[in-house]
Amino acid sequence: MPDAEIIAVGSELLTPQRLDTNSLYLTDQLNALGVEVVRKTVVGDERERLTDSILGAAARSKIVVLTGGLGPTEDDLTREAVAGALGRSLVFHQDICDGIEARLRFFGRKMAEINRRQAYVIEGAEVLPNARGTAPGQWILNDGVAFVLLPGPPMELKPMFEQQCLPRLEKLLPPQVIRTRWLRVVGMGESDLDQLISPVYKRYANLVTTILAVSGEIHVHLRARCALAHEAETLVAQASAEIEPLLGDRVYSCNGDSLEQVIADLLRARGASLSVAESATGGLLGGRITAVPSASDYFRGGFVTYSDQMKIRLLGVPAELIAEHTAVSEPVAKAMAEGARAGTGSDYALSITGYAGPEGEKVGLVFIGLAAPDGSEVRRVQWPADRDRVRAFSTNIALDMLRRRLLDLKP
Amino acid sequence: MPDAEIIAVGSELLTPQRLDTNSLYLTDQLNALGVEVVRKTVVGDERERLTDSILGAAARSKIVVLTGGLGPTEDDLTREAVAGALGRSLVFHQDICDGIEARLRFFGRKMAEINRRQAYVIEGAEVLPNARGTAPGQWILNDGVAFVLLPGPPMELKPMFEQQCLPRLEKLLPPQVIRTRWLRVVGMGESDLDQLISPVYKRYANLVTTILAVSGEIHVHLRARCALAHEAETLVAQASAEIEPLLGDRVYSCNGDSLEQVIADLLRARGASLSVAESATGGLLGGRITAVPSASDYFRGGFVTYSDQMKIRLLGVPAELIAEHTAVSEPVAKAMAEGARAGTGSDYALSITGYAGPEGEKVGLVFIGLAAPDGSEVRRVQWPADRDRVRAFSTNIALDMLRRRLLDLKP
Numbered sequence: 001m002p003d004a005e006i007i008a009v010g011s012e013l014l015t016p017q018r019l020d021t022n023s024l025y026l027t028d029q030l031n032a033l034g035v036e037v038v039r040k041t042v043v044g045d046e047r048e049r050l051t052d053s054i055l056g057a058a059a060r061s062k063i064v065v066l067t068g069g070l071g072p073t074e075d076d077l078t079r080e081a082v083a084g085a086l087g088r089s090l091v092f093h094q095d096i097c098d099g100i101e102a103r104l105r106f107f108g109r110k111m112a113e114i115n116r117r118q119a120y121v122i123e124g125a126e127v128l129p130n131a132r133g134t135a136p137g138q139w140i141l142n143d144g145v146a147f148v149l150l151p152g153p154p155m156e157l158k159p160m161f162e163q164q165c166l167p168r169l170e171k172l173l174p175p176q177v178i179r180t181r182w183l184r185v186v187g188m189g190e191s192d193l194d195q196l197i198s199p200v201y202k203r204y205a206n207l208v209t210t211i212l213a214v215s216g217e218i219h220v221h222l223r224a225r226c227a228l229a230h231e232a233e234t235l236v237a238q239a240s241a242e243i244e245p246l247l248g249d250r251v252y253s254c255n256g257d258s259l260e261q262v263i264a265d266l267l268r269a270r271g272a273s274l275s276v277a278e279s280a281t282g283g284l285l286g287g288r289i290t291a292v293p294s295a296s297d298y299f300r301g302g303f304v305t306y307s308d309q310m311k312i313r314l315l316g317v318p319a320e321l322i323a324e325h326t327a328v329s330e331p332v333a334k335a336m337a338e339g340a341r342a343g344t345g346s347d348y349a350l351s352i353t354g355y356a357g358p359e360g361e362k363v364g365l366v367f368i369g370l371a372a373p374d375g376s377e378v379r380r381v382q383w384p385a386d387r388d389r390v391r392a393f394s395t396n397i398a399l400d401m402l403r404r405r406l407l408d409l410k411p
Numbered sequence: 412m413p414d415a416e417i418i419a420v421g422s423e424l425l426t427p428q429r430l431d432t433n434s435l436y437l438t439d440q441l442n443a444l445g446v447e448v449v450r451k452t453v454v455g456d457e458r459e460r461l462t463d464s465i466l467g468a469a470a471r472s473k474i475v476v477l478t479g480g481l482g483p484t485e486d487d488l489t490r491e492a493v494a495g496a497l498g499r500s501l502v503f504h505q506d507i508c509d510g511i512e513a514r515l516r517f518f519g520r521k522m523a524e525i526n527r528r529q530a531y532v533i534e535g536a537e538v539l540p541n542a543r544g545t546a547p548g549q550w551i552l553n554d555g556v557a558f559v560l561l562p563g564p565p566m567e568l569k570p571m572f573e574q575q576c577l578p579r580l581e582k583l584l585p586p587q588v589i590r591t592r593w594l595r596v597v598g599m600g601e602s603d604l605d606q607l608i609s610p611v612y613k614r615y616a617n618l619v620t621t622i623l624a625v626s627g628e629i630h631v632h633l634r635a636r637c638a639l640a641h642e643a644e645t646l647v648a649q650a651s652a653e654i655e656p657l658l659g660d661r662v663y664s665c666n667g668d669s670l671e672q673v674i675a676d677l678l679r680a681r682g683a684s685l686s687v688a689e690s691a692t693g694g695l696l697g698g699r700i701t702a703v704p705s706a707s708d709y710f711r712g713g714f715v716t717y718s719d720q721m722k723i724r725l726l727g728v729p730a731e732l733i734a735e736h737t738a739v740s741e742p743v744a745k746a747m748a749e750g751a752r753a754g755t756g757s758d759y760a761l762s763i764t765g766y767a768g769p770e771g772e773k774v775g776l777v778f779i780g781l782a783a784p785d786g787s788e789v790r791r792v793q794w795p796a797d798r799d800r801v802r803a804f805s806t807n808i809a810l811d812m813l814r815r816r817l818l819d820l821k822p
Contacts, residue, residue: 014448016439017623017632019430028427037425038460040453049449049471056467060460194484195523211484212423213564221426276694276715282701283687283694286715290693293769293798301721303714304687304697310712310755344721358704384518386543386566387704 001176001225002062003038004030007053009069009078010152011044022067022150022157029161033169034176034225035063045075047084054085058145063169068152070135072114078149079120079138086142088123092116096127100134125149128164132156139168146172176225179232181240182256183220185247186400193218193247200242207239216393217259220247249409252400259399260288266406267298272347274402276302277315277340279327280354280366285395300344305336315339328353330367330378337369338376348372348405350398357387366394370401377401377411412585413473414449415441418464420480420489421563422455433478433561433568440572444580445587445636446474456486458495465496469556474580479563481546483525489560490531490549497553499534503527507538511545536560539575543567550579557583587636590643592651593667594631596658597811604629604658611653618650627804628670631658660820663811670810671699677817678709683758685813687713688726688751690738691765691777696806711755716747726750739764741778741789748780749787759783759816761809768798777805781812788812788822 006027008020020042027037038061043053050069057064069078083090097119101111118135121127128137128149133156138149148165150157185193190213197220201209210221220243224235244251253262267274276285283304289295303314308327311317317335325331336351354366364383370376381397383390404411417438419431431453438448449472454464461480468475480489494501508530512522529546532538539548539560544567549560559576561568596604601624608631612620621632631654635646655662664673678685687696694715700706714725719738722728728746736742747762765777775794781787792808794801815822 014438014451015621016435016442017621017630019432019435021430024427024430027425031427038455038457039464040425042451044449046449052471053450060463189520191483191523191525192520195525198485208422210423210426212429278694278697280701281698282706282710283689283697283699283713283715286689286694286717287692287698287802288694290691290715290717291799291802295693296717299693299717301715301717301725302694303725304694304701304712306697306701306707306710306712314712314714314754343725382518384514384543388702389566391698391702 001034001036001174002172003060004035004063004065005039005041005057005061006037007057007064007066008040008042009045009050009066010042011046011075013042013068014044020067022152022154025154025158026065026067026161029166030063030065031178033166033173034178035169035173045069045077047077047081050077050081051085054082058085058142058147062144063146063148065148065150067150067157070118070137070149070151072112072117072134074114076117079117079122082138082140082147082149083122086122086140086147090120091123093119093121093127096121096136099129103134128160130156130160132159137164139165174227176227177229177232178223178225179229179236180224181222181236181254183222183240183244183247183251184253184256184259185218185220185250186216186252186259186396187250188218188247190218193220196246197243200246201239204235204239207235209239216389216396249404249407252403259396259403260292263289263399263402263406264292264295264298266403267348270406272406273298273300273345275300275340275344275346275349277336277349277351278302278304279306279311279336279352280356281352281391281394282306284391285350285352285398288395288399300346303340303343311336315343328355328362328365328367330380333367333369333378334371334376337371341371348402350402352394352398354390354394356390364390366390366397368394368398368401370398370405372405374405377405379411412445412447412587413583414471415446415474415476416450416452416468416472417448418468418475418477419451419453420456420461420477421453422457422486424453424479425455431478433563433565436565436569437476437478437572440577441474441476442634443589443591444577444584445589446580446584456480456488458488458492461488461492462496465493469496469553469558473555474557474559476559476561478561478568481529481548481560481562483523483528483545485525487528490528490533493549493551493558493560494533497533497551497558501531502534504530504532504538507532507547510540514545539571541567541571543570548575550576587638588640588643589634589636590640590647591635592633592647592665594633594651594655594658594662595664595667595670596629596631596661597627597663597670597807598661599629599658601629604631607657608654611657612650615646615650618646620650627800627807660815660818663814670807670814671703674700674810674813674817675703675706675709677814678759681817683817684709684711684756686711686751686755686757686760688747688760688762688780689713689715690717690722690747690763691767692763692802692805693717695802696761696763696809699806699810711757714751714754722747726754739766739773739776739778741791744778744780744789745782745787748782752782759813761813763805763809765801765805767801775801777801779805779809779812781809781816783816785816788816790822
């Protein structure tokens with residue numbers, strides 16, 4: 001199966017403000033055909049550097065997708081650079097020019113002289129008409145390499161790729177099937193996890209395994225690409241059957257669902273309700289729970305108690321408990337969760353109290369409480385991280401404590 | 412002035428889910444030194460392709476920054492690839508290994524055998540200690556090219572770059588002065604803003620102006636690079652003096668401060684306190700307010716009232732008000748804010764109630780309330796956006812309402 005590279009053209013993509021996001025869409029589309037994207041390059045509107053990028057990509061990969069640089073201005077150089085790199089000329093197409101003029105006229109505008117630049121096509125290229133803009137795309141096969149030139153705006157690029165490039169790519173490629181499985185894990189470090197499962201995945205030569213740390217969770221992606229569907233399915237199933245028992249109940253989802261979505265499903269299935277009491281996280285836990293549509297089915301609400309006084313007043317935490325143990329302590333975390341449960345009448349309640357920092361000698365110390373019909377528990381965590389991560393990671397632990405309780409797993 | 416290239420290493424950055432965002436930060440930092448980033452490359456965890464990228468970059472540019480691939484696992488190949496590309500060996504450093512072991516022990520973990528990989532340093536490289544993770548960075552000058560190896564996690568990369576790479580880069584570069592001004596604007600669309608100010612900034616040939624839409628706000632960045640400090644300062648000051656009056660009190664900060672930071676300063680200066688009552692946003696507003704360190708100086712806390720019952724019970728919203736107007740209405744937003752203010756005893760309170768979607772005929776309709784010593788107000792907003800944006804944008808409006816009230820600006 002041939003590999004692909006994506007070259008995003010445009011000096012604005014080399015500023016601190018802009019990212020090339022077209023490549024995510026294109027990667028998804030190419031992956032679905034069984035094509036791997038092996039390199040992405042961003043290069044500015046500079047003829048020599050662009051030519052160099054095109055030649056490099058063509059020497060390495062069989063599919064080269066270029067996005068952007070097809071506009072009418074002088075810094076739009078993709079047409080010229082590809083033509084130059086392939087030693088081909090540019091040919092003026094009167095029909096394209098007429099189309100651009102008609103399009104602009106339809107929108108009440110007169111065609112500027114510079115728009116004529118967009119009517120030049122690389123010798124031997126197929127024109128990819130653009131229903132949503134003035135810049136047509138181009139498709140050229142040259143020495144066994146397919147070059148695809150697409151306009152930068154996503155609303156022009158996407159329909160052009162789906163309607164005109166996919167059918168052409170499918171003709172080039174051998175039939176392939178891809179099957180994947182996403183394991184999402186919480187409560188374990190990346191290197192520990194890798195040490196545990198790498199002896200297994202290394203034995204599967206045709207399986208691509210990716211391990212990714214995301215905001216305190218680990219995502220394991222298994223991906224098989226085969227000629228036949230049942231081959232790919234068998235490969236993924238076999239590897240999963242070996243890997244999942246090693247990770248055990250730390251795997252919280254196998255289909256890409258988020259932790260808050262898993263909690264949502266568990267609570268809905270049990271007809272149970274939830275509330276929260278947050279100090280250090282200031283509302284992030286509630287914000288995350290309510291990122292799931294229709295969270296009101298099970299989420300009652302909660303309390304953001306950022307001061308001692310609010311913990312006492314809103315959650316009924318005894319003042320003497322705070323005086324004795326401080327607000328960041330196991331008994332206070334427990335009292336906060338129980339106070340939220342009592343105050344909202346929910347079945348379950350989660351609490352978070354801790355030192356998010358950025359300064360102070362106890363930074364990263366967090367207590368997370370769970371109040372439930374079958375009793376309360378508190379976990380103590382010491383994070384090595386900064387304020388943003390202490391807060392984000394703590395919401396993981398809280399949701400995972402609830403997940404484990406709902407599934408009757410040991411804490 | 413030498414150019415730079417950035418190579419982001421990691422197969423996960425070649426999936427449809429992940430972007431290399433470190434390069435935005437690095438570009439900003441390099442630009443501030445007067446260094447242009449001329450190419451960005453993303454390459455997977457594959458030795459040969461990585462080596463090829465390193466050799467290509469070094470042949471073109473004098474500064475090559477590599478991010479990622481410094482972890483402990485076998486697919487972390489940056490150290491090996493750079494060493495190989497430069498024909499240098501890797502040397503084991505016992506002191507780095509001891510440091511990793513001590514760090515992991517502090518967090519109650521045992522060092523895995525594979526962590527030893529992170530103690531290998533390219534022959535002749537300077538070690539860049541990592542205060543926030545196990546992977547040290549590396550700095551090597553080779554044939555006039557500076558290679559900088561940085562860990563992928565932003566919280567490890569950023570302090571390492573600022574504290575250890577900037578001083579080294581400054582020594583390499585000719586003196587240049589850059590002066591910038593960030594105008595942050597809320598309550599206005601990107602194209603309206605551009606239409607308003609583009610006649611001004613287009614007259615300044617040596618000023619780089621960038622307009623950026625970020626989560627419902629607009630950031631305008633003015634940037635002058637000159638040989639002398641007073642030239643750059645004059646240029647930025649002149650342009651600002653023309654642009655700022657056009658934007659008026661929609662500009663909430665001129666120094667890069669976030670809206671929540673501006674609110675923090677205003678409340679602190681007045682010795683005033685704040686609380687929140689959130690429905691649709693489920694805690695995001697509180698989460699954002701408490702993203703500012705020491706928010707406890709002015710933030711009392713709040714209520715996440717996701718059901719009608721909780722609005723009645725926790726905030727004292729009259730049941731008949733909800734029955735008559737529904738929970739998403741001006742009177743209920745007002746009663747929520749006033750209930751939060753009364754319940755916490757704060758000077759100010761903000762409330763948000765709305766339909767975040769994703770479905771329903773009133774999706775995007777949000778009421779935002781402010782209760783204050785000098786009276787309450789409610790704003791009605793109809794967003795054209797999806798669930799995530801409805802929620803995020805609504806927190807902007809809430810904070811901006813408070814800003815305007817604190818500054819005695821008209822609503």
